[in-house]
Amino acid sequence: MSKFVKPYGDTLDDGKVQLSFTLPIEWSEAADEAARQLVVKMGFGDVVVAEGRRIANGFSFFVVYASTPVALDVAAIAAPERKAPMSMEAIDALIRDRVGRKIVVAGACIGTDAHTVGIDAILNMKGYRGDYGLERYKEFAVFNLGSQVSVERLARFVRDESVDAVLVSQVVTQKGSDVHNFTALGELLEAEGLRDRVLLIAGGPRMTNLLASELGYDAGFGRGTLPSEVAAFVAQRMAERA
Amino acid sequence: MPGKAFPRMHLRIDSGVVAESRRLAAAIVDPVSAFIRSHSTVSVERAALRLLGVAGTGEGAAPRANVFVERLAAGTLRRGAALALGAAVAELGLEPSRAAAEALLLAPDAFERVPAEAARAALEPHVRDAMRCIDARRDERKALLGRLPQAPPPLLYVIVASGDIYEDRGAAVAAAEAGAQIIAVIRSTGQSLLDFVPEGATTEGFGGTYATQANFRIMREALDEVSERLGRYVMLTNYASGLCMPEIAALAALERLDMLLNDSMYGILFRDINMKRTFVDQHFSRMLNARAGIIINTGEDNYLTTADAVEQAPAVLASQFVNEAFARRAGLPDAQIGLGDAYEIDPALEDGFLFALAQAQLARQIFPDAPLKYMPPTKHMTGDIFKGHLIDALFNLTSVATNQTIHLCGMLTEAIHTPFLGDRALSLENAAYVMNTARHLGEEIEFKPDGIVERRAQSVLRDACALLEGIASRGLMRSIEAGTFADVRRSPDGGRGFEGVFERAADYWNPIEDALSPAPAAR
Numbered sequence: 110m111s112k113f114v115k116p117y118g119d120t121l122d123d124g125k126v127q128l129s130f131t132l133p134i135e136w137s138e139a140a141d142e143a144a145r146q147l148v149v150k151m152g153f154g155d156v157v158v159a160e161g162r163r164i165a166n167g168f169s170f171f172v173v174y175a176s177t178p179v180a181l182d183v184a185a186i187a188a189p190e191r192k193a194p195m196s197m198e199a200i201d202a203l204i205r206d207r208v209g210r211k212i213v214v215a216g217a218c219i220g221t222d223a224h225t226v227g228i229d230a231i232l233n234m235k236g237y238r239g240d241y242g243l244e245r246y247k248e249f250a251v252f253n254l255g256s257q258v259s260v261e262r263l264a265r266f267v268r269d270e271s272v273d274a275v276l277v278s279q280v281v282t283q284k285g286s287d288v289h290n291f292t293a294l295g296e297l298l299e300a301e302g303l304r305d306r307v308l309l310i311a312g313g314p315r316m317t318n319l320l321a322s323e324l325g326y327d328a329g330f331g332r333g334t335l336p337s338e339v340a341a342f343v344a345q346r347m348a349e350r351a
Numbered sequence: 352m353p354g355k356a357f358p359r360m361h362l363r364i365d366s367g368v369v370a371e372s373r374r375l376a377a378a379i380v381d382p383v384s385a386f387i388r389s390h391s392t393v394s395v396e397r398a399a400l401r402l403l404g405v406a407g408t409g410e411g412a413a414p415r416a417n418v419f420v421e422r423l424a425a426g427t428l429r430r431g432a433a434l435a436l437g438a439a440v441a442e443l444g445l446e447p448s449r450a451a452a453e454a455l456l457l458a459p460d461a462f463e464r465v466p467a468e469a470a471r472a473a474l475e476p477h478v479r480d481a482m483r484c485i486d487a488r489r490d491e492r493k494a495l496l497g498r499l500p501q502a503p504p505p506l507l508y509v510i511v512a513s514g515d516i517y518e519d520r521g522a523a524v525a526a527a528e529a530g531a532q533i534i535a536v537i538r539s540t541g542q543s544l545l546d547f548v549p550e551g552a553t554t555e556g557f558g559g560t561y562a563t564q565a566n567f568r569i570m571r572e573a574l575d576e577v578s579e580r581l582g583r584y585v586m587l588t589n590y591a592s593g594l595c596m597p598e599i600a601a602l603a604a605l606e607r608l609d610m611l612l613n614d615s616m617y618g619i620l621f622r623d624i625n626m627k628r629t630f631v632d633q634h635f636s637r638m639l640n641a642r643a644g645i646i647i648n649t650g651e652d653n654y655l656t657t658a659d660a661v662e663q664a665p666a667v668l669a670s671q672f673v674n675e676a677f678a679r680r681a682g683l684p685d686a687q688i689g690l691g692d693a694y695e696i697d698p699a700l701e702d703g704f705l706f707a708l709a710q711a712q713l714a715r716q717i718f719p720d721a722p723l724k725y726m727p728p729t730k731h732m733t734g735d736i737f738k739g740h741l742i743d744a745l746f747n748l749t750s751v752a753t754n755q756t757i758h759l760c761g762m763l764t765e766a767i768h769t770p771f772l773g774d775r776a777l778s779l780e781n782a783a784y785v786m787n788t789a790r791h792l793g794e795e796i797e798f799k800p801d802g803i804v805e806r807r808a809q810s811v812l813r814d815a816c817a818l819l820e821g822i823a824s825r826g827l828m829r830s831i832e833a834g835t836f837a838d839v840r841r842s843p844d845g846g847r848g849f850e851g852v853f854e855r856a857a858d859y860w861n862p863i864e865d866a867l868s869p870a871p872a873a874r
Contacts, residue, residue, distance in 0.1 A: 131771065165526070332733065
């Protein structure tokens with residue numbers, strides 16, 4: 110059954126949205142009008158420029174409220190659902206029963222990226238938001254290789270340490286550097302004949318499962334991911350493979 | 352820099368524990384200082400060459416200073432690259448840069464027979480020139496600050512990070528017009544691992560663009576222009592970190608940067624740069640900063656972005672004591688030691704604001720003359736820009752109430768993208784509003800004796816002192832090896848750049864170092 114919805118202000122189907130943006134023009138009454146017309150041109154109706162002001166020489170900032178005529182059938186939308194959370198104890202038990210040995214996990218920020226906040230949140234013992242990191246689990250052997258690890262070094266490590274799951278993180282996404290590095294790692298593991306041996310997992314604030322699968326990865330985890338979500342995924346996949 | 356406003360709010364803390372912490376920090380730094388005195392690095396040598404006039408590129412795109420140092424035999428290098436340069440200058444009768452270029456065309460041992468006295472004498476005028484140049488830029492800044500006074504602290508600091516120096520220039524000017532008093536040009540991620548300083552103006556990079564002398568000059572000119580227009584001096588900062596710390600400091604001195612990110616341990620822990628390399632490099636770069644009047648910013652905020660802020664608070668304070676001890680050894684006066692901290696406490700934590708206030712006030716009282724650098728929330732910024740803007744407002748309030756000096760403005764779009772021009776303007780408006788509306792709050796408040804804030808501050812101080820005691824008994828290098836800081840373990844001979852560290856020969860000569868020491872502010 111289809112279910113069409115519009116953004117909600119205070120009345121069903123009013124289609125209200127808020128926008129804010131900067132225009133590279135000096136502020137004036139005419140600039141407010143330009144902002145209004147621009148939003149009309151975007152397809153919105155009932156456009157109200159709530160705020161317009163100069164923020165620098167030659168730049169103006171606007172806050173605009175408007176209504177969209179567009180509605181969407183949300184019944185037709187499918188997105189991968191988050192699995193029900195598993196506890197650390199349950200994950201450890203699953204690995205013990207089904208895999209029968211410790212799972213070797215290696216994590217790194219690859220390329221020139223030095224932002225380890227994501228990979229640390231997942232791996233470090235203390236974890237993130239009260240959810241313990243993988244180092245705390247009994248059934249994971251964790252290697253956190255840190256930042257600015259070259260893909261060559263990571264691939265060598267995967268081979269030498271018989272790594273089961275590789276977690277790579279990229280926080281800097283400017284000009285597609287993240288995609289470039291993710292791809293380079295995938296290709297190198299492929300070339301070395303290691304790709305089928307490992308679970309390859311991508312992480313970063315803008316990562317999604319969809320993007321990860323496009324990159325040829327087994328999974329992708331984005332903003333707000335808890336360590337136990339990554340742990341559960343790795344444990345379940347390894348259990349399936351065992 | 353700012354004077355102390357009195358009377359201000361005050362925490363009752365044990366001054367005996369503060370004194371003991373300083374004593375321990377000195378004990379921690381002493382053995383490392385002995386190591387520093389007997390060693391040099393390729394980057395220290397290159398910095399000296401650059402200040403003596405060796406400029407431009409040699410073979411391919413490699414900086415001439417790099418090529419010159421690389422060509423020296425190990426034994427020659429151990430006596431100091433300046434001695435080799437002096438020999439070439441004496442023998443060829445050319446200016447240092449030309450002499451270095453010519454020397455590269457000859458056999459590496461072409462000047463071996465030039466007497467050391469002649470080599471030293473040949474560089475004398477160039478050493479004087481270098482010092483004159485550094486002093487001139489320093490005096491220039493002083494005059495500008497007198498004529499174009501800054502707005503009162505906290506000094507609003509924003510970053511530009513487009514990856515293109517010309518875009519950055521436009522963004523910096525716009526930010527200055529919107530109220531920014533300090534502009535940081537973010538470097539391309541990965542520059543800290545380059546063992547050379549790139550040349551020329553750059554329009555590329557990830558997460559920023561390269562720190563080069565040409566880029567420094569482009570930004571300085573743009574900011575000087577806008578300073579005149581606004582009637583207040585706008586400061587410029589960059590990063591003296593990574594493998595080229597001393598050279599960046601040299602170039603910053605020549606191009607009148609006003610601040611440099613310059614931590615004594617950051618590169619070791621967070622960039623896996625060899626610790627010996629870092630300790631030697633930070634010392635020389637700080638000697639230069641002392642002479643150039645450049646305020647250093649230390650990087651304690653990094654302990655908090657990777658670990659829990661409440662738990663790591665003592666580590667932050669301990670690191671501030673260590674950074675202060677290293678900085679003073681290099682001749683930096685307190686007014687140039689911008690010790691770092693950050694507002695990174697989990698917003699869900701009850702009384703988290705009180706803890707942040709306690710930590711910021713604690714640093715203010717323990718380091719009364721330091722231009723403290725306060726970093727904004729990043730770890731708990733989620734993409735909910737509305738909440739983010741609110742958290743930033745409380746950060747701004749903490750900063751003005753505790754009289755922080757250098758205030759890196761938080762961005763509501765932190766964790767989403769590198770700041771848009773509009774983000775920066777909103778951030779500056781937030782800070783300006785909060786700091787204006789609460790300007791004298793810190794002079795109106797008395798802490799409840801033995802209340803939450805005071806007890807928190809006392810416990811952080813006690814724990815920091817205990818931490819310093821442990822480090823002092825084990826030694827700094829071994830403590831880093833054991834993972835004392837940020838849970839990161841580094842070995843003394845591991846990490847990047849170790850091959851560039853060498854022991855000084857008995858007749859080692861570095862005329863720039865000699866001219867810098869005893870530094871004017873040495874104590």
